[in-house]
Amino acid sequence: MKALEEKKKIKETLMKKLLERQEEAKVIRKVVGLVILCLVIIIGGTAIGGYLYVNSALKPVDPDNTKTVKVDIPIGSGVSSIGKILEDKGIVKNSTVFKYYVKFNNEAGFQAGSYDLTPSMTLNEIVNSLKTGKVMRKAExxxxxxxxxxxxxxxxxxxxxxxxxxxxxxxxxxxxxxxxxxxxxxxxxxxxxxxxxxxxxxxxxxxxxxxxxxxxxxxxxxxxxxxxxxxxxxxxAQYQEAMAANDYTPHELLTLSSLIEEEATEKADRGKISSVFYNRMEEGMPLQTDPTVLYALGKHKDKTVYKDLEVESPYNTYQVKGLPPGPIANAGLSSIEAALQPEDTEYYYFLAASNGSVYYSETLDEHNEKKAKYITNKEE
Structure with missing residues (x-):
């Protein structure tokens, strides 16, 4: 009888502890749930607040205010300094948002000068004004x-x-x-x-x-x-990430861009020309681009002859593999972008015909056939 009572007490004790643990678990679940809910509210509130703030900063400062404000953009001003000037003058709401708007849209070519701007202008209108150089004073x-x-x-x-x-x-x-x-x-x-x-x-x-x-x-x-x-x-500055991805310094990027610029014609696809240079460098082949030879010679002329290719120079890409020591000319935006984003091709050769068309080839035999058809041979 005594043993049964002890078993009963033990059972009651275990049930009591089990109930206590269940209550504790309920409390813990409530606490964890409240913490998660608070975090969700905080994160969601921050995200929504950030979105609303940025969205507001992208809109005109005052859509109804068309009163002009004189804004001076000094020579050599970068996007950050331009944004700060515009914010100080009340033309944009936030200089940081302006900077990222410009970078996201790949805008460039801002010109120094004195501008008539208004708080009612959109960011797009402001950017276009700064690019087109609509200024108060007439340039000398x-x-x-x-x-x-x-x-x-x-x-x-x-x-x-x-x-x-x-x-x-x-x-x-x-x-x-x-x-x-x-x-x-x-x-x-x-x-x-x-x-x-x-x-x-x-x-x-x-x-x-x-x-x-x-x-x-x-x-x-x-x-x-x-x-x-x-x-x-x-x-x-807009292409820092792309340069890093391609492991290029600005000097190397300007160098490759200059080769593309010098080889391109109005009808040429710079992306394909760039792919030829990339493919040749990957295979350890010399670039063999005529403009580098003319640069080595210090001459400006329409075409090279075989004797020109013998010039001893680190710029002569018929004799030296890889990129030349530096740029051979200035390059525009389309050539810079082609240098960073070549097309995916199997081309190793290209030639430009007198009509401006550019012909691409995968093999030397194919290249020589097109050369015989479209290009007069170099003079001996």
Whole structure:
């Protein structure tokens, strides 16, 4: 009898503990549930708040305010500094949102000057105004630098449009002290790569092709040249991730872009030309591009002859594998993008016909057949 009572007590004790544990489990589940619910509310609230904030910042500051505000954009201003100026003037709500809007939409080519802007303008309208250079003051003169030009050709254009002579422009472009200053001012763009002994001209390829307005009758030569370098810096800043993915420095990217620019015609697909260069480099084949030979020779002419290919130079891609030491000309945006995003092809050869068409081949035999059909042979 006594044993039965003890068993009964033990059973009651176990049931009591079981009930207590069940109650504890219920309390723990409630607490955990409340914590998760709080986290969801906080995260969701933050996300919604962030979305609403960004969405608001993308809209005009005041849709009904059409009163013009004078906004001065200094020469060499980057997207961040432009955004800060616009925010300070009440033209955009948030400079950071403006910066990421510009980068997300791959906008570039902003021009310095004094602008008439209003708080009612959309971000797209503001960006277009800054790109088209609709300014209050009339430019004293403009310098237009086309794509695919070498420094000596660019110096001639600057000399024609500005108060400076070609020789003093070229002297400035080769001034070691000034180049060191540029390195400090544009550390992401100007590096020790431009000082290598094989480099013919340190800033070859670094003066971006665009139209540059100037609002003084005689701006300093430093101002003129830095405006073009700043534009290159601004453009390449958009492609930092792509450069890292391709393991390119800005110098290497400008070098490959210049080869594509010099080989391309109006009808050419730069993506395919780029793919040829990539395919040849992957196979350890020399690039064999004629413009590098002409650059090595220091000549501007329509075509090369067999004797030209014998020139001893690190720029001669018939003799040296891989990229040349540096750019051979300036390159436009389409060539820069092609250098970063080549098409996926099996082409190893291409040739440009006199009508501007470009023909691609996978094998040397196929290339030679097209060469015989579309191109007159190089002179002996």
């Amino acid at each position: 003169f403009k310098i237009t630098i086309p794509e695919g030009l070498q420094l000596d050709q660019i110096a001639e254009i600057i000399a024609e449009k500005s108060p400076y002579k070609k020789d003093e422009i070229e002297k400035k472009l080769n001034d070691k002290k000034w180049l060191e200053q540029l390195k400090e001012e544009y550390p992401e763009l100007i590096t020790d790569e431009i000082f290598k002994k094989e480099i013919k001209r340190p800033l070859e390829g670094y003066l971006y092709p665009a139209t540059y307005p100037f609002y003084e009758k005689k701006p300093s030569l430093d101002t003129i040249l830095k405006k073009m370098i700043a534009q290159t810096n601004e453009v390449l």
